[in-house]
Amino acid sequence: MRKLLPLISTPHSGGRSALTCRFRCGDACFHEVPNTSDNEYVGDVIAGALSRRSMMRAAAVVTVAAAAGTAAVTGNGGATATAATVPAGTAPKDTGAARGLRFTPVAPNTADQVTIPEGYEQNVVIRWGDPILRGAPAFDAKNQTAAAQAGQFGYNNDFLALLPLDGDYERQQLLVANHEYTDEVLMFANYDPANPTREQVEIAWAAHGLGVVVVQEDHRSGKLTAVRRHQLNRRLTATSEFRLTGPAAGSDLVKTSADATGTKVLGTLNNCSGGTTPWGTTLHGEENFNQYFANGGAVTEPVQAARLKRYGVTGAASERKWERFDKRFDVLQEPNEANRFGYVVELDPYDPTSTPRKHTALGRFKHEGAQPRLTEDGRPVVYSGDDERFDYFYKFVSSKKMKKGKSRAARAYNLTLLDEGTLYVAKLTGDSPAAQIDGTGKLPADGEFDGSGVWIPLVTANADGAVSHVPGMTAEEVCVFTREAGDKVGATKMDRPEDIEPSPRTGRVYVALTNNKDRGAAGKAAADEANPRNSNKHGQILELAENWNDPASDGFAWRLFLVAGDPNDPSTYFAGYPKDKVSPISCPDNVAFDSHGNLWISTDGNQLGSHDGLFGVATQGPRRGELKQFLTVPRGAETCGPLIQDRRVLVAVQHPGELDGASVENPMSAWPDGPGKMVRPAVVSVWRKDGRNIGV
Ligand code: FEO
Ligand code: CA
Ligand code: CA
Secondary structure, three states: OOOOOOOOOOOOHHHHOHHHHHHOOOOOHHHOOOOOOOOOOOOOOOOOOOOOHHHHHHHHHHHHHHHHHHHHHOOOOOOOOEEEEEOOOOOOOOOOOOOOOOOOOOOOOOOOEEOOOOEEEEEEEEEEOOOOOOOOOOOOOOOOOOOHHHOOOOOOOOOEEEEEHHEEEEEEEEEEEEEEOOOHHHOOOOOHHHHOOOOHHHHHHHEEEEEEEEEEEEEOOOOOOOOOOOOOOOOEEOOOEEEHHHOOOHHHOOOOOOOOOOOEEEEOOOEEEEEOOOOOOOEEEEOHHHOOOEEHHHHOOOHHHHHHHHHHOOOOOOOOOOOOOOHHOOOOOOOOOOHOOOOOEEEEOOOOOOEEEEEEOOOOOOEEEOOEEOOOOOOOEEEEEEOOEEEEEEEEEOOOOOOOOOHOOOOOOOOOOHHHHHHEEEEEEEEOOOOHHOOOOHHHOOOOEEEEEEEEEEEEEEEEEEEEEOOOHHHHHHHHHHHHHHHHHHOOEEEEEEEEEEOOOOOOOOEEEOEEEOOOOOOOOOOOOOOEEEEEEEOOOEEEEEEEOOOOEEEEEEEEEEEEOOOOOOEEEEEOOHHHHHHOEEOOOEEEOOOOOOEEEEEEEOOOOOOOEEEEEEEOOOOOOOOEEEEEEOOOOEEEEEEOOEEEEEEEEOOOOOOOOOOOOOOOOOOOOOOOOOOOOOOEEEEEEEOOOOOO
C-alpha cells in the first residue's frame, strides 16, 4: 500500500501556490471577505424582502419539490457509510463500477505528467502559442509579439466546449476554449513585475480571452489534432469588441469616455468556466475581473467606494500594471469601466464575424460559469455560481422559447434568449436543528445534510423594460451590482460556488463548492447544514431537485451529495457509498456529465498532497457516490474544462509549473514538451487504446 502523501502546509486556498493566487484571482482569498452583509445563512427563517404571500407560496412549492427530490434520490441500494480502511494515496480497487466509470482508477500522485488509467492513450491537442489563424507565426517565446499572440492559442486554457460541424466537416469539431489569465513570470524571461513593458502588456492582452479552433478526429483512434488556419478559427482577446445586452446595456452605469452608448466593450477578462447552449453557442463566465483594475482603494465617494469594495476592487496599482498603458483600467480615471466586466459572455462560434454578447440580465459577479438546460416548453434556465468566499449562487429563467433549426433567423433569435427573463438568487434552509451542525462535518441525527430552498427573484427583464424586485435598487443597478441585490434579499452565503450543472438524465442540479478557509472564523458566518465544516479545506457538492417545468415554482430540495476530502476523514461523505471504495478528492471546481449520467469533477487545489485531478462519480443507482479518479495533471497545474464524450475525455491543463519561485529561467515543470522547453498550458485528449468508449 502507498503511504499517505504529505499534507501541504501552504496557507493558500485549496493548497494552491502563492503564484496561482496572485495571478489568477488577485489573491482573492487573502483580501477581506467582500461580503460583509449581515444577511442570514442556512437555518435562519426566510425574511427580508420576501413578502408573507410569496413565503407561503414558496413553502408550498418547497414541500412538493422536497417530496419529488426525495423520490428522485433514493435507490442507493441501501449502501451506508462504513469505516474507511484504505488510506488516502491509494487507489480504490477496480470493482467493476457504473457504466462509463469502468476504468482502473489513477492513484493520487505528484508526477510531472498527465497520468491516465491503464489501457488509455493521450495527446496534446493544442498548446499556448500554437498558431491558429492565417499569418500567425510558430511559437517563439524569445521573439513573441502581441500580433503573433493574437493569432495563436491563448494562455491558461480553462473552459472547453466541442461543437459539431456538419457536411464537409465530418469528423471535425469546433473546440472553444477560455483563456482565463496570464502568468507573466512564466511567459517572459527576466520579467520585472514592477515594470512591465508595453510589449509584455499587449502580449498579455492578446493571450487573454477566448479561442475557437477546428479539431480533426483520427478515424481509427479518435485522437484529436488542431486544424490550423481553418476559416472558423478565431481569437477574441482583451481588446476585441463585445456588446453589452440586456437591462443594463446603455445605462449610465456602463458608459465611459470611450463609449458614450454604454454598449460597446473592449475585451473579455478572466473567463473561467462556461457552458454550451442547446442552440449552438457557448457561454463564458467572467470571473476575477476585479484584479485588473487599479486604484479602487483611492475612491472616496462613499457609494462608489462601497460598490467597488463589494467586488474586491480595492487596491492601488494592479498586479499587471495595465493602467499604465490604458487608463480604462484605472477606476479614478474611468470609474465605470469595471462595471463592464463580470458578466456571462455568449459567443456564436459558427459565425467568425459575430460580436459576442455580455448578458447583463444574468447579473454581474465573479461568474464561474453558466450551464443552461431547457424546460419542457423550450425556455432556457441557466445556473451560475459567484466564486467568492461567502457569496451566492443564481439562476436565470428565460421567458423566451428556443427556436429549433439552424436557419439564420432562428440563430439570430436564439441569441436574444438570455436578454429576457428573471434572475434569482438561492436561499437555503436546513432541516436539522442548528445545534446538530457542529462545524466538524459530523452528520446530523437524520443522517444527511439536507433541506429546502427558495429562489428569490431579483430582476425581470422584458422586451419593453425591466423590473427590479429588490427594494431600493433599480433594475439596472440589480444587473450591475448583483452582489448588493443578493445581500439585500438575504441570499445564503456559500463556500465559493464554482461550476453548476444540471444532469441531462435526471434534471438534478449539482453545485460545486470548492472550499472556504474562513467559514466559522471570528466575525464570519459559522458552519451551517449546506456548508457544514468550519475552515473548510476540501469543499462539497450540493445536489438540488426542483420542478423545472412549472413557471410558478420557486422552491427546491437540496442535499449534500459529496463532502470532499480523504475518505479516512470522518467529515467526508460520498452520498452514503462505502468509503473504502472511493478515491480521495479535494476542492471540486468544474463539473460535467457523460452520456451515462455520471458526474465528472475536476479539482482546483488539493490539500491531500496529490496533484489536481479529474474524477467520475455515479449519481444514480446502487453505485451512487462511488467516485473514481481518472487522471492527474502535472506539477503546479489545475485540471479544467473537462469534456466527456463517448470516445474521449478532454481536459484543459491550466497553469502547469505555477509554483512559488518558478520563472522562465527556473521552470518547475517540464510539461508538456520536456526539459529545456517552455512550460505551456495545453488541451489534452484521452482515449482508449482499443477504440472502445470511455469507461464501458
Ligand atoms: Fe477560475 Fe472559480 O475558478
Ligand atoms: Ca438534515
Ligand atoms: Ca474554475
